[in-house]
Amino acid sequence: MKTKSTVAADRPRKHFPDGNNDRDIPAKYGWQNMTGNLPLSGMKIAVTRPRDQAVKLAHMIEQVGGTVLLFPLLEITAARNPQALKEQISRLKEFDLVIFVSPNAVHYGIAAIHKEGKLPAKLKIAAIGQGSAKALHERGISNVIVPTQRFDSEGLLSMPELQNVAGRRVMIFRGDSGRELLGDTLRMRGAEVEYAACYQRSKPDQDGELLLAAAPDAISVSSSEALENLWELLDNKRQQILRDTLLFVPHSRIAELAVRQGWQHVQLTDSGDDGLMTALKTEAERKGSI
Template sequence: MSAWRLLLTRPAPESAALAATLAAQGVFSSSLPLLQIEALAETAEQRELILALPRYSAVIVVSKPAARLGLELLHRYWPQVPAAPRWFSVGAATAQILADAGVAVNYPRDGDDSEALLALPALAQALAGPSPRVLIMRGEGGREFIADCLRGQGATVDYLPLYRRGQPDYPSTALLAQLDGQQLNAVLVSSGEGFARLRQLAADDWPQVARRVMFVPSARVAEQARAAGVEMVVDCRGASAAALLAALRVTPQPAP
């Protein structure tokens, strides 16, 4: 049995799936979702973008909710996935959702983050033609880094927003009460937005929260956490369960 006792902060369905994976590896976890996913009602803009899909050089899907909702929209208007454009995802878990639906998808094998995606030779090839266009499937806001980099390379970038992120309502004492009550020694944060929500919820209890080991998905979120005073930050180089498990294996376990 692992000495790790993790607080999971992802949306409830993702936390439940991750908790089952961790339990199979002997890792205890407890969930306090800091974000919740709400699908957006279909709009004329969404329809226009999905019907114009073949004009894009690449489609980038940034998250699992974006993959699920994007596929629902796609299948309403395209009985078969168009041969163009080429599809990309930020991580392996998102790619699996697309692949299970018959979409040929490219994704980085060496990291589930924006930097690894942007370094893919397949993405460079997709954008090599004249006037490249990229469609990014995502929630409202987020992942500006990808678009900024692609625009800097001369690509036109459009967003297809599919969901919004809400915040569950907890009493101000809920976070520390759960950490202390279940003797949790680490916190998993899945995004910069999730970290900001964690910091907000902690409020005056933040110094106690910041003493826990914090597992984060990318260098950018790691920088946020260190700047906020987290004592030990572990960059998992991805948001997948496999990335977390790999990080848990190489990080010294806290004393029981």
């Protein structure tokens, strides 16, 4: 059975306790004009994050007039081998540094750790990006090593704390696959590295025709894997149709893949919800909507 794509307006509402109240969202992003018109009125945006992670963003877009099509291109679930993860967590006290590569790694990794006890006090904690650092902070974990500019493996590897790691033991919480650059580089610097697969990614059984039929004005894609999954849903003719759609991506690596695929209008955004919302504002201004 194909996964049902959902127009966000059809979903039950959720309350978000982080300050993004309905009436605050247009003001936060400077989207107020003399007529009171909502700047994204008439604009349809496909959000391709895993469904549970897309709800808040969909709500934010709706509050400034956009219509959201939820079209998840990845599913995130718990670890494929929970016993192996449990065994690794039992040895955390032997490690010097733990790295979380994504908010998903924080969500599933910290939950698994708390099942067995708590993080050893001496452990240093690092995160690849601001989203992961925020997720750690929300769980009461502060003093996180996190890049200040480039939010990826390269950015974290440039931090002073990760230069002299010879003889250190490092555990990296991630999904069941991913880039090897972080671990490989730390090993080259003399660290002993172990990956802890705390969640798994899979491809939903989506129908690309549903996306084409919805005819979105823009598509938001947040990972290279999701973009590859989207392309696999479509034959060459349908790929050509979609190439003219405005594509928002949060990282240059995803943008480079999109260019190789032939997308004609690729917009690189800052990371997170704020990055996409700011890019949407810029696009609305470019079109003279504000």
